[in-house]
Each structure stands twice: as C-alpha cells, then as structure tokens.
Amino acid sequence: MKEPEYYEIRHIKGETTQIEVDNGRLESGGTSFFDVAVIRVLGDSGWGVVSVDTFDPDNKKKLNEYLAQGMALASITGEKVKIEPTEAFLLPVPSLKENPTGISLEEKADLLMGIERSAKIDSIVSTRANYIEKHEEVLFFDSSGKEFTYNTTRCGFNVLAVAGKNGLIQMASEREHTIEGFNLRHKAETGLLSAELAVSLLDAKPAKALTVNAVLDPELAGVFAHEAVGHAGEGDLVLEGSSVLKGRIGEDIGPDFLTISDDPTLPLFGFEPVDAEGSTVVKTDIVRNGKINAFLHNRETLCRIGDGQLGHARAMAGSVPIVRMSNTFIENGDAKREELFSECREGVYLKGSRGGQVDPGRGVFQFNAEYGYLIENGECTRMIRDVSLSGEILSTLHSILLCANDRQMNEGYCGKGGQSVPVSDGAPHILLSNAVVGGSVVD
Amino acid sequence: MRWWVAVSWIERAITEGLKKVDEIEIFTVEGQSITAELRGKSISVAKEESSSGICIRTIDKGRIGASSTNNPIEWERCLQAAISAGKLVSPQEWSGLPGQQNFPSSKPCSDPQVQLGPAFLKDIIYGLIEGSKQYNADITSGGAEASRTRISLENSNGFQASVDYTDNSCSLETIHESSTGNEFDMSWEAKLDPFQTGKTAAFYAEKSWKGSDINTGTYDIVLSPMALGELIESTLIPALSGKNVHAGRSLLKDKLNEEIAVNSLKVYDLPSTTEGLGSVLWDTEGTPTKRIDFIKNGALNAFAYDIRTASRYGKVSTGSAVRSGASGSPGIGHHNLLVEGRNTEVLEEPAVFIKSVVGAHTANPMSGDFSVELSNAFLAENGELTTPVRKAMLAGNVFEMLKVIQGVSKERKVIGDMILPSVRIHDQTVIGV
Structure with a gap:
C-alpha cells in the first residue's frame, strides 16, 4: 500500500439519556449507547474516509486495514489537497457545576415533570417536555503524532405549551441547554413562561x-x-x-x-x-x-x-x-x-x-x-x-x-x-x- | 455478513428478557454505503461507511422501555437499560406485539445493479457533470451515494422477519453569477438520471439570473414537488399523527370526516408501491402495512397509529410505526405518502412558479402559518417559465392552501418517503416590493 500523506482517527463513544413527559405522563426515559469512529486518509488527489462502529484503537492490524481501505477510496478523487500545518493546544473542558451522572433517572424525571406541570394553566390544551443528556469520550490521533482525549457532557431541556380557543391553536416553547452541568433544578417557571406566551398568542394578530x-x-x-x-x-x-x-x-x-x-x-x-x-x-x-x-x-x-x-x-x-x-x-x-x-x-x-x-x-x-x-x-x-x-x-x-x-x-x-x-x-x-x-x- | 449471522445473542436476549418483562422486541439495522462528494468538477472526498445498530424494547404491565446501541456485544447492558427505562415510565393500555405472521412474497426494493463500488459512483458523477454543461453554470458541490441496508425484527411473540433495501441517489448544486440552482434524484433501483439532474440544476442557476422584482400581492402559484414537500413536512404531516391528534397538538383534531380540502384532493400512504423508497410489508413493530387514505375526496378520513398510541386510545395500529435507524423507539409516520388531485397543465395559466423555499422548517407546526423566502421562482404561463423573480416571500397557511388547490401535475417526483406532483394553488400572498 502506498503510504498516505496524512491520516487521522476520531473515535467517539458515549451515551445519551432522554426523558419525555407528554401531557402529564412519563412517556419515555432511558439511556442508549454509541461507539463510532472516522478514519480519514489523505491520498495523492483527495480524501478517503472510512466510517465504522465499535472501533478498537489498540487493534493495529484492523487500523491498517482501514487505512488501506481509505487509500483505495482516495484513488477515485481528483483534487490535489494540501493542508495547513497545525499545532494542537487542548483547552480545559469547563467543569460541571453539578454532574448529571450522579443524579438518578427518577429524580431527573420528577424535575422534568415539574417543569411540564407548571405549563398547565387555563386555555392550555397540550404540554410536553423533553430532557436530553449526552456524554462523549473523544479520542483523536493522527499521523503527525498528535494525540489527545477529552470528555464532554451536554444537557438541557425543552418545554412546549399549546393553547387552544375557538378552533385556533398556538404554541410556544422554552429551551435551556448547557455545557455547565445539570440544569433541571429550580426551572419550573420556564413551563409557565411558555404557557403564558402560548395563551397570549391566541389573541395576537x-x-x-x-x-x-x-x-x-x-x-x-x-x-x-x-x-x-x-x-x-x-x-x-x-x-x-x-x-x-x-x-x-x-x-x-x-x-x-x-x-x-x-x-x-x-x-x-x-x-x-x-x-x-x-x-x-x-x-x-x-x-x-x-x-x-x-x-x-x-x-x-x-x-x-x-x-x-x-x-x-x-x-x-x-x-x-x-x-x-x-x-x-x-x-x-x-x-x-x-x-x-x-x-x-x-x-x-x-x-x-x-x-x-x-x-x-x-x-x-x-x-x-x-x-x-x-x-x-x-x-x-x-x-x-x-x-x-x-x-x-x-x-x-x-x-x-x-x-x-x-x-x-x-x-x-x-x-x-x-x-x-x-x-x-x-x-x-x-x-x-x-x-x-x-x-x-x-x- | 457480520454479527447478525450469529443471532444466538438475540435468542439469549429474548430468553433473558422474558425472565423480567412480559414482552421483548429486538430491532436491528445493518448497512453499508459508499459516497463520492464533488467540489467543482472533481471528486474531493470518497467515503465508505459500515454501520449497525440494535434497539431493544421491553414491555411489562404496560410500561414500555427502550435502549439502543451500535455495539451488539453490549446487548446485556442495552437490555438492562431498556428494563430500567420501562420501570420509570407511566404504564398504559397495551394490546401486545404482533405474533408470528406469514407475509406474501412481494417485490423487493433491492436491486443488485446498485453497486457499492467506486466505478458505479463515477458513472453517476460523470452524468451529473455532463448534464450541467448544458447550461452556463458552475458546479459548487454535489455527489452520489449508494447503499444497502438490512432491517430485521424479532419479538418474544414469535414475529421474525427481515428485509433488504438498496438505495442510490445523486444531487448537484450549481451557481451562475450569484444565482444558484440545485436538483437531486433518488431511487432504490439503479435507474438514476444523473444527466437530467445535472442539467436541471444548471438550468435553474442560469435562468434565475437577472430576475425582476415582483409587486406584493395575491397570485396563483405553482409549487414544485420539492416546494410542496418542504411546506407539508412540518405542518400537514405531523397533524395526521394519531399521537399529535390525541395529545391536542393537531389542528385536524375533531375534523374527521369534515371537508378540509378541495374535493379532488387525495393524500394517502401506499406502503405497497415500489415507485417510492419506502415499500414495506410490515412496519417497524411488525404490524402489516396497508393503504391509509388520510384525505379522501377532500375529506379528512384517517389518522396514523402505531401500537403504543392505538392501544392507549382504543384504536388499531395502522401499520405506521417508523424508525430512523436503530437509535430509538418507533414513532408514527408514513412509508410512501402520495398527493393526488385533478390533473391539469399547472403552468398553462399565469402563475408564480416556485421551485423551492428557504426556511420551510420555521413554519408554525400547529397552526400551519408560514412565511418563507422563495428560491428559483418564475412568472409562468403557457407552460413556460418566462421571467425569473429576483427576490420574494410567500406567506400563508398550509391548511388553508388545501382548500384552494386548482390542480396537480400528472408528473410526480420521489422525495424520500413522499411521491409528490406539482400543485397549482389559487390566490396566495407573495411579498415582493
């Protein structure tokens, strides 16, 4: 195999927790898992890319196969690519004020239900709230010797209120998403805000x-x-x-x-x-x-x-x-x-x-x-x-x-x-x- | 063939799961794809992707839990997460997962001529480039993709089935001065027309250049299949979901059997047709699919249900459970949505023709109100696009539009899971100068 001019691997694994409350019912809630990697190879005339799941960074034989696969793909490209030299300086990921992983699914669901409940006021015909929390472990390494790892946690919620009157329906929603940690506490007023806005919109022109x-x-x-x-x-x-x-x-x-x-x-x-x-x-x-x-x-x-x-x-x-x-x-x-x-x-x-x-x-x-x-x-x-x-x-x-x-x-x-x-x-x-x-x- | 050959883990998962829950369902997807991306007239990136995923759903005393992973070795972790999720949620009425069924043989949506190799894509790319040369426009981006997917479903009530799909598509973005054009083609068969796709993309870029201003006012308009799809996707289609209807999030609630559109209009889901990309005999819960006439002769006739929503509200699943890959529980959708009406030469009388819109997703999904920017709009008459419109907006309400449709074209286009005609609509607000 001809050696690639450059290659890089970006491997991300992690989990996603989602909770949905729909009209007062805890509709769904649970955690799913993912593990994916992208191997990007620069050939003579362009990029060859291999995307796989369940990647093992320690399996060098498999990695070499992916690199060869990438080079074969790059052979059909037709654009000479040059890339700018780069230095990597890894910024610290902001620390979490409260790490959501330490909080039970039940407590998260209770807090989300409270936000959704606060949207139930007169003229509101439907309410829904969603919470999403995503943890990613990122591993990056390339042919120039750069290698780093970092973890991120992002979480947040949306709350939707639908108001109805005389065959007219209007909706309003509020959302708060953050990289600073768990954010469902003391947020019940956001449900009320969305509800009041939806009701107001019924009379808007x-x-x-x-x-x-x-x-x-x-x-x-x-x-x-x-x-x-x-x-x-x-x-x-x-x-x-x-x-x-x-x-x-x-x-x-x-x-x-x-x-x-x-x-x-x-x-x-x-x-x-x-x-x-x-x-x-x-x-x-x-x-x-x-x-x-x-x-x-x-x-x-x-x-x-x-x-x-x-x-x-x-x-x-x-x-x-x-x-x-x-x-x-x-x-x-x-x-x-x-x-x-x-x-x-x-x-x-x-x-x-x-x-x-x-x-x-x-x-x-x-x-x-x-x-x-x-x-x-x-x-x-x-x-x-x-x-x-x-x-x-x-x-x-x-x-x-x-x-x-x-x-x-x-x-x-x-x-x-x-x-x-x-x-x-x-x-x-x-x-x-x-x-x-x-x-x-x-x- | 990869991990699904060793299906013993599925049998073990069902056996282990049944020790703790009433029912268990395992949905698996495995696919391979190859993509070539254009920048200008050159392929800049070639990509191969292999992906797999499993979603385990458990039901215990009406509590539905789900979890997914793309690493089948972790099925036990996934099963445990699904069971934990089920313990958390509110219980509901549950009619049960489908049992063993025998499906008639059908036309498969799998074409061995769709090749997952570079040569197959290079031919398509060549066609795109040659087609674009028919007009004075430069290629900015575009590409071609081919894929194969196997979907399998197995549950503890004895349902077990799998289906193979192929898919191939191409698209091109072009520019002439500061006038842009784009077009795409997609099919499960190896019958793309990349030359025509490239030609159409270049046509719109060249012909939209040096457009004229249009006065603000009301005009008859013609929405291309693309523009129609963009506008109904976030308004009419979610309003047909039984879940949204019963949750109070559909304007069509309480309008069953009422006239909501011109009496020639039909909107229906036809899972059996192989014209579109979504042909399927069973939905992603295993319920047999069937034609659903949502709007029949202008009247609202039906809503779509999956098992969860149907069980909760005393209805029967319409076979409308769909999933986006294996990363989550099924939701309510459609397989091949068709819009039909009185066939007419939509561009014969004067109208504003609209190829696509900018910002369709900002429409109000509840009320159907929207105001969007037009893209590749023209004044048209006698079947011809005459004068390009430089810049204008279209404002209106999707549900009100249904009542003033004057006719639809005989020709229609496959746009993902929709098969749509061009539609002529009376007296719509166009905001120009």
Whole structure:
C-alpha cells in the first residue's frame, strides 16, 4: 500500500439519556449507547474516509486495514489537497457545576415533570417536555503524532405549551441547554413562561407583509448573525464558490460599529476544547468594524484560500469534519435598549426564534420570530404572530442603525451537510431600517 | 455478513428478557454505503461507511422501555437499560406485539445493479457533470451515494422477519453569477438520471439570473414537488399523527370526516408501491402495512397509529410505526405518502412558479402559518417559465392552501418517503416590493 500523506482517527463513544413527559405522563426515559469512529486518509488527489462502529484503537492490524481501505477510496478523487500545518493546544473542558451522572433517572424525571406541570394553566390544551443528556469520550490521533482525549457532557431541556380557543391553536416553547452541568433544578417557571406566551398568542394578530423598521431581541438578532453572516463566512462554502462573501475581504458590509465573531473557546453550548482536525480553537472576527475581516477555516480551506484562521472544523460523531460555527455573536454596541425603540418610532419588535435558513451562494436568508409587537410612537403596543424576515447578505447589514449594549446568548443546534452540532448565537438588541417583514396579511 | 449471522445473542436476549418483562422486541439495522462528494468538477472526498445498530424494547404491565446501541456485544447492558427505562415510565393500555405472521412474497426494493463500488459512483458523477454543461453554470458541490441496508425484527411473540433495501441517489448544486440552482434524484433501483439532474440544476442557476422584482400581492402559484414537500413536512404531516391528534397538538383534531380540502384532493400512504423508497410489508413493530387514505375526496378520513398510541386510545395500529435507524423507539409516520388531485397543465395559466423555499422548517407546526423566502421562482404561463423573480416571500397557511388547490401535475417526483406532483394553488400572498 502506498503510504498516505496524512491520516487521522476520531473515535467517539458515549451515551445519551432522554426523558419525555407528554401531557402529564412519563412517556419515555432511558439511556442508549454509541461507539463510532472516522478514519480519514489523505491520498495523492483527495480524501478517503472510512466510517465504522465499535472501533478498537489498540487493534493495529484492523487500523491498517482501514487505512488501506481509505487509500483505495482516495484513488477515485481528483483534487490535489494540501493542508495547513497545525499545532494542537487542548483547552480545559469547563467543569460541571453539578454532574448529571450522579443524579438518578427518577429524580431527573420528577424535575422534568415539574417543569411540564407548571405549563398547565387555563386555555392550555397540550404540554410536553423533553430532557436530553449526552456524554462523549473523544479520542483523536493522527499521523503527525498528535494525540489527545477529552470528555464532554451536554444537557438541557425543552418545554412546549399549546393553547387552544375557538378552533385556533398556538404554541410556544422554552429551551435551556448547557455545557455547565445539570440544569433541571429550580426551572419550573420556564413551563409557565411558555404557557403564558402560548395563551397570549391566541389573541395576537397575524403579521402584515410590509417593509418597516424592526427591533430584534438578542435571541433573534443572534439567529440573524448566524444566518446572514456566519454561514457565508464558512471557508468551505467560500472555497466551493457558494458564498457571496468570496473575494470580498476588506469590503464594507455594515456600519463601522458592527463586529460579528465566532468563538469556540467560550464556555458556552458551542464550546470545543480543540477542533475536530486537532487544531487549536480561536476566536475569529468574521466582520470587524463593518468590514469583512476573515473566514472560518479548517486545514484545507485555510491552505487554499487564506484570509482567516484555523480552529473551526467540527464533526458530529461518526461524520467527517467540516467548517462550522460554534458560539456566534454580534458584539455589543453603545446604545441603550430604550434608544432603539425611540429611534424606531414606528415599526415592529420581534422576539424569539423559530429558526432560519440561508442560501449563501445567492446571498439570501430568511428567519422567523416566535412573536412580536407593533411599535407605535416608540412604544410596544399590539402583539403580532407568525412573522419572518428575509434579506440579502450584502445589503442587509448596512441597514443596522443601532446596536444596544445588552448582549445575551441562546443555545441551539445547527444543521449543515447532514450534521447537527450544538451552537449558541447571541447579540444585543439591534435596530434595522426598512426590513422586509413577511406576514400573511396584505393591505 | 457480520454479527447478525450469529443471532444466538438475540435468542439469549429474548430468553433473558422474558425472565423480567412480559414482552421483548429486538430491532436491528445493518448497512453499508459508499459516497463520492464533488467540489467543482472533481471528486474531493470518497467515503465508505459500515454501520449497525440494535434497539431493544421491553414491555411489562404496560410500561414500555427502550435502549439502543451500535455495539451488539453490549446487548446485556442495552437490555438492562431498556428494563430500567420501562420501570420509570407511566404504564398504559397495551394490546401486545404482533405474533408470528406469514407475509406474501412481494417485490423487493433491492436491486443488485446498485453497486457499492467506486466505478458505479463515477458513472453517476460523470452524468451529473455532463448534464450541467448544458447550461452556463458552475458546479459548487454535489455527489452520489449508494447503499444497502438490512432491517430485521424479532419479538418474544414469535414475529421474525427481515428485509433488504438498496438505495442510490445523486444531487448537484450549481451557481451562475450569484444565482444558484440545485436538483437531486433518488431511487432504490439503479435507474438514476444523473444527466437530467445535472442539467436541471444548471438550468435553474442560469435562468434565475437577472430576475425582476415582483409587486406584493395575491397570485396563483405553482409549487414544485420539492416546494410542496418542504411546506407539508412540518405542518400537514405531523397533524395526521394519531399521537399529535390525541395529545391536542393537531389542528385536524375533531375534523374527521369534515371537508378540509378541495374535493379532488387525495393524500394517502401506499406502503405497497415500489415507485417510492419506502415499500414495506410490515412496519417497524411488525404490524402489516396497508393503504391509509388520510384525505379522501377532500375529506379528512384517517389518522396514523402505531401500537403504543392505538392501544392507549382504543384504536388499531395502522401499520405506521417508523424508525430512523436503530437509535430509538418507533414513532408514527408514513412509508410512501402520495398527493393526488385533478390533473391539469399547472403552468398553462399565469402563475408564480416556485421551485423551492428557504426556511420551510420555521413554519408554525400547529397552526400551519408560514412565511418563507422563495428560491428559483418564475412568472409562468403557457407552460413556460418566462421571467425569473429576483427576490420574494410567500406567506400563508398550509391548511388553508388545501382548500384552494386548482390542480396537480400528472408528473410526480420521489422525495424520500413522499411521491409528490406539482400543485397549482389559487390566490396566495407573495411579498415582493
């Protein structure tokens, strides 16, 4: 067998505990187990990848077979690949305030039932709560001699409330996910919060379709940063020509007070102690002072296109590392929250997120608020529901008029290339001028 | 062949499990796949994957426990975890797992021509690239995949069956200036048309360039199979689940036998067809599958049930238990969902044609309200796509849309577990300038 130019093995084993409470019933609860490995081999003209389960890192004979299998696969590739040299520095994984492994399944279920129970108020017709806890033991080693291991524990819960009246149903949910340890205690009020919001939405008016000034809350503005800028700043999309930001380093994209960053070193839900290719993780400012500043990179994309930093390769267990965001946020501005509303005068205040999506090649994105309010004469008035925003990456950021100084981060999962990874997004309140708001009512 | 040949562990697991619980079920999946990923016109990554998994479910006095692992050597740990999970949960009415059954011979969804080798994929990749050359667009990404999967189910009541599937698919993403296009094809048979797939992806990238603005207003629209699938996947389909209906999470609750759509509309699950990817004689709990007419002549006719939900609410399982691999308990779904209606030339009269949407998953899953960005939208008439639409949103309600469907195309497309036509819908809100 011809020797590979480089190879790496990423072996992850662990277990997942899930509990579901549905309308007061403990529907399911239990633990499952996984053990997967990805062997990635760089041949003369591209990558060969072998993905297997129940991997034994001490079985050298089997490992050599996998490497040969990877080299055979690499022989059908047709793209000469060079990779950036890298040093690995392993950040310590944040310590757990309370380790969930020491808590019985019964106690977790009791606490989750309490959260779900608190959502049962008048007009609520359905409630559901889910808890998920995932432990991963990661082993990485490569042909350059790098080797490290680390363990992570992520856990969190969602609670959903559905309100009904006169044939109309509305839903609201709350979620809290963390890397800091067990988080089900003293959270009963989150069920109540989701229930009260769902009931309020029964009387909210459907949003009108219009172009209007909009204040986004930190959660929605975080999704805005993720969808409108973050994905287009991923080096693999830039390399393949699927990003409108390609070739635009140094160009103005927004006001000079605007900085948008991705930082996997922060001890938040998107934290990584080291990236999935063994590179040291770093903060990257994708937009700095209103200019496109840098792309997020893995070893291959940095080598090919430059303009950025390593440390942004991530992979779901059993999958190939690709360039991903981690903890993505708009930096604080210097405006006070109240100034945004008085400056807006007439418009909409949009809160919460039902997610978003982007076509980075075309440069168009869409994201949806959970609910909002009309802003009339600088004051929030009537509640509105089912409202989304869309925009074009290269022009929308210029419409940010003000950033407040109250940044908050929210946790979630991001999907790309069939892989879902934990992330957090955040921002301060921001004011957008002339935002295109999608609603089902047309004047 | 790997570990499942040595099925003795399954017999041991059932024997050991029955010492502690009333019933036990063991679901196993084993698969191999090969993938080639394109970057530009070159294959950048070639990947082979072998995976296996087992899910053990135990039922004891109406308490259902489950656990899974992809390491069968750990079946005892998995069994113990399932039994522990069962002790935790609330008990429910339980009608029992299916017993031994004899299924008629059927057309298998397994084609030996689907090869798990590089040469098979290279031919598909070549077709994609050649097809894309028919229009002025560059390839950004794409690829081809072929796989084989064996699913086996065995339970303590004597049910024992297994089935083999093949699957192959290809897709291409293209760009012309800042106009993007994409297309895919999938089948269990080795009958993909990669040339047409590449050609279509390039067509949409080139033809969507230099689009015109559209005025905000109401328009008749035509949703492609892809756009229709995106919009119903997170709204209509979960509303047809018996679990959501009884849990108060479906707008269709209490609407059985009511007119909820134009009277020509049919929405049904047809597990027996080999046109789609989900052909199956038994569901993932062992219940025989059958056609389910969810919407029949415009009226809501049925909901989908698995054994758990059916037992709890005094219903009978409709054979609708589905699983995503072996990593969890079954849920309620469908096998091959078809949408049919009055056949018409959907693009003959003026309309806004929508190839796909951006942000369909942000629709309100309870109420069906949505507002999404359009992708590859065109003004159309006389059967032709005339003017590309630069940028616009579509806002509406999926359940209300069903009432104003004007017709569906005769041609339909397989999209995973759905087989869908293009659909023409009257008076929808398009938000432009």
